[in-house]
Amino acid sequence: MMVGSDKQKALQIYVPLVVYTLLLLFPFYWMGVVSFKPTSDIFTLDLNPFWVQRFTFENYQYLFENTEFISWMWNTMLIAVVSTALSIFCSICIGYALARLKFPGSDFMGIGIFLVYLVPPTLLFIPMAEVIGALNLFNTHWALILTYPTQLIPFASWLLMGYFLTIPKEIEESALMDGCSRIQILIRIVLPLSVPGILSATIFCFTLCWNEFLYALIFMSSGDMKTIPVGTVSDLIKADTLFWGSLMASALLGSVPVAFIYSFFVKYYVSGLTASAVKG
Amino acid sequence: MEKLNDNQPTSISGETTEKGMTRRQVIKTGAAAAGAVALSGGFPYISSAQNKTLNIVRGTYFIPGAQEIAKQQAEEFGKQAGVKVNADFLNWTDLNTKIGAGIQAGGIDVIELWPVQNHLYANNLVDMTEEAEEVAARGGGFEEYVLNSGHVNGRYLGIPHGNNAGTIAYRISAFEKAGVKHADKGGMDMTWDEYFAVAKECKKMGMPFGQSLGHSLGDPIGFCYPYMWASGALEVGDDGKTILFNTPTFEYALNKFVQAWKDGYDETGTSWDDSSNNRAYLSGKIASTFNGASIYYASKRRDDGGKLMNDTHHMLMPKGTAGRYHEFGTQTMGILNNSENIDVAKEYLKWWFQPENFDKWWRVQEGYQLHHVKNLANDPMWKDDPKMGIFKEIPKYGRLRGFAGNPNEKASLAASKYIVVDTFAKAVQSGDAKDALEWGERQLKRIYR
Numbered sequence A: 001m002m003v004g005s006d007k008q009k010a011l012q013i014y015v016p017l018v019v020y021t022l023l024l025l026f027p028f029y030w031m032g033v034v035s036f037k038p039t040s041d042i043f044t045l046d047l048n049p050f051w052v053q054r055f056t057f058e059n060y061q062y063l064f065e066n067t068e069f070i071s072w073m074w075n076t077m078l079i080a081v082v083s084t085a086l087s088i089f090c091s092i093c094i095g096y097a098l099a100r101l102k103f104p105g106s107d108f109m110g111i112g113i114f115l116v117y118l119v120p121p122t123l124l125f126i127p128m129a130e131v132i133g134a135l136n137l138f139n140t141h142w143a144l145i146l147t148y149p150t151q152l153i154p155f156a157s158w159l160l161m162g163y164f165l166t167i168p169k170e171i172e173e174s175a176l177m178d179g180c181s182r183i184q185i186l187i188r189i190v191l192p193l194s195v196p197g198i199l200s201a202t203i204f205c206f207t208l209c210w211n212e213f214l215y216a217l218i219f220m221s222s223g224d225m226k227t228i229p230v231g232t233v234s235d236l237i238k239a240d241t242l243f244w245g246s247l248m249a250s251a252l253l254g255s256v257p258v259a260f261i262y263s264f265f266v267k268y269y270v271s272g273l274t275a276s277a278v279k280g
Numbered sequence B: 001m002e003k004l005n006d007n008q009p010t011s012i013s014g015e016t017t018e019k020g021m022t023r024r025q026v027i028k029t030g031a032a033a034a035g036a037v038a039l040s041g042g043f044p045y046i047s048s049a050q051n052k053t054l055n056i057v058r059g060t061y062f063i064p065g066a067q068e069i070a071k072q073q074a075e076e077f078g079k080q081a082g083v084k085v086n087a088d089f090l091n092w093t094d095l096n097t098k099i100g101a102g103i104q105a106g107g108i109d110v111i112e113l114w115p116v117q118n119h120l121y122a123n124n125l126v127d128m129t130e131e132a133e134e135v136a137a138r139g140g141g142f143e144e145y146v147l148n149s150g151h152v153n154g155r156y157l158g159i160p161h162g163n164n165a166g167t168i169a170y171r172i173s174a175f176e177k178a179g180v181k182h183a184d185k186g187g188m189d190m191t192w193d194e195y196f197a198v199a200k201e202c203k204k205m206g207m208p209f210g211q212s213l214g215h216s217l218g219d220p221i222g223f224c225y226p227y228m229w230a231s232g233a234l235e236v237g238d239d240g241k242t243i244l245f246n247t248p249t250f251e252y253a254l255n256k257f258v259q260a261w262k263d264g265y266d267e268t269g270t271s272w273d274d275s276s277n278n279r280a281y282l283s284g285k286i287a288s289t290f291n292g293a294s295i296y297y298a299s300k301r302r303d304d305g306g307k308l309m310n311d312t313h314h315m316l317m318p319k320g321t322a323g324r325y326h327e328f329g330t331q332t333m334g335i336l337n338n339s340e341n342i343d344v345a346k347e348y349l350k351w352w353f354q355p356e357n358f359d360k361w362w363r364v365q366e367g368y369q370l371h372h373v374k375n376l377a378n379d380p381m382w383k384d385d386p387k388m389g390i391f392k393e394i395p396k397y398g399r400l401r402g403f404a405g406n407p408n409e410k411a412s413l414a415a416s417k418y419i420v421v422d423t424f425a426k427a428v429q430s431g432d433a434k435d436a437l438e439w440g441e442r443q444l445k446r447i448y449r
Helices: A002-035 A058-066 A069-100 A106-117 A121-134 A141-165 A169-177 A182-193 A195-211 A214-219 A228-236 A244-274 B014-018 B023-039 B064-081 B092-105 B129-138 B144-149 B172-177 B192-204 B219-230 B248-264 B267-271 B276-282 B294-300 B342-352 B355-363 B374-378 B386-397 B409-416 B419-430 B433-448
Strands: B053-059 B084-090 B110-113 B167-171 B288-291 B312-315 B332-335
Touching: A002 A244, A058 A069, A058 A244, A069 A106, A069 A141, A069 A182, A069 A195, A069 A228, A069 A244, A106 A141, A121 A141, A121 A214, A121 B092, A141 A195, A141 A214, A169 A182, A182 A195, A195 A244, A214 A228, A214 B092, A228 A244, A228 B084, B053 B064, B053 B092, B053 B342, B064 B084, B064 B342, B064 B355, B084 B092, B092 B110, B110 B342, B129 B342, B144 B386, B167 B172, B167 B386, B172 B192, B192 B248, B192 B288, B219 B248, B219 B288, B219 B419, B248 B267, B248 B419, B248 B433, B267 B276, B267 B419, B276 B288, B276 B294, B288 B294, B294 B312, B312 B386, B332 B342, B342 B355, B409 B419, B409 B433, B419 B433
Parallel strands: B053 B084, B053 B110
Antiparallel strands: B110 B332, B167 B288, B167 B312
8 A cells, every 4th residue: 555655665764764864963963062052051961961052152262263273274175185186186097007008017006006005004104204204394284295195095096996997998999099099088088987986086085184183193283284183182172171162163163074075976976986896 | 611412513612622623713613603692592502593493292281371371482482592483282192192203203302291201212312410400409409209200210301390180179068968077178188998988978969979990191090000009009019020919908909999989989980081070070970089170170260150169179199008199200391312403402491491481381270280399389379279289288199100110111001001990990890809900910910021
């Protein structure tokens, strides 16, 4: 019966979906609620913790007036955008070369690049710090712009290599017959067909840069040169005293750009990630 | 003129003249030195201030004024010396990572070191014995805890500047309801048994005691080590090798703690960090906890008409069968020996430790940062708030991790692995103090062998 199947559909699809959505959105809701409460209300258990009784902007005011949040936001954005652009450019070149150009050791290099991705960044921060120190780049944007791609390129190249392999070779061969060079094929044929893959790699890179903490702490943690993750922790946690309201305000504002990007490109992101999952 | 720095490129020591400088060269060198002094704003040992950047890394301060003053003072020094100064304040837990990278790759000149870190990084720090002794002499001598913890094998690898200490904070009203007399006066002289008895009464009233037994830097270690020492146990003896941890007296005391945990404590404390007890106390969930003065400081700034502030007081750690102890040693301001600006860094520290600079920074903390020199024990600041007065007594009972041995890298390793803290946590979770002690003893033996 129609009514029965609607109920069943609601139970099987919408109820779990609503529960899951609420679970996912709850941290954002909590950040929002706490960020609009005065400090004394945050610590008062008599009040309903899930609602704002006395609305205030004082936590946001503290964040903007007593910290360098605008600079943190700018630093994070600049570094994430430039690192991502650099990584994607390199990854497209590497991924295409490994997918299409047969040269001695190309298979081994493909595996090698993936293995590099498996090396934990925490093992590399000391040698990386030596390089950055030798180049005199501490506390400059370049310190992170140059180091983040070392973590991003291996995975993005591997992802894009898989995506490029799903594009039928025949299209490229036809273009070759028509007189296109490899560069022209890449720019005019492969890249337009690979937009979902490139977008998913871009989102992956951007998110990783945006949230990265360890390298940002070591290479760039002075004054107004902090990124949002480092600035939030170092300026809003004072010994054992946490500025909960401002911490939540910073976390909320810091997650907006990533959430914004995801919401627009999530369709491409999923299709990019799953493109090379099946043969076809 | 004193030669401060082996790296100093334009030293004008007598040695150079002996190597055959002509009179003209001496005059030229003298003129260059005078120029350097002029450029460096009256800091004679800074060889040349031009293009120099001094990088200072310190921990954050929960009293905003302390951090603000430290930052302003660093900028002021920069102006006077003609150098660029970066002063960074990092979350405590991130300091070790930053120091590790700084040792390996440079980029840090002056670093604020927590107790024991001067032992941990001994090979990477500049000897500052002469400067430290100057500070001590000017302040009427270092306090005893500084003498015990501030040096490494007889040398000061940084200038000690005291430390923030923790003690017992409690709600006067809850203690009074539990039958404690003169709770409003503070400074009660309790034994651990008496303290646990109050905890039991308070928990019956719905307001237990709270204690973090998790893996965080301050409160768990600050509580567990003194309880261990007061119960007649040591992680290691004074030979630095013999483990004196699993003693009958400590087993007896740990069993008492296990019972007290059930009867009088918030049992979620095994997962707490340093901020959890602050949050629990300020929200009225617990009646007492071990903490720095940050709880009281936060209560003073609440918009509740002074209710919580008036209801909060402090007392020293309770006594055990072996006495009263606090886990306490001095912090030091050190210089990494791979710094390219050792001369500037030394000048900065000498300047910052002048009373007109240091005392201003110290006083704004209202007793949270305990004094390093004896003269400050009688500072008028201590009379400003009677509820902070008890903090002045803490140095008398201060011992550092590793006691009765040296606070060396092994003691630091044992603390960083939270062996003593985990022994407490295992005991309260399993209820088997003997088994927990045997586990702790095995772990300590691996480190101190």
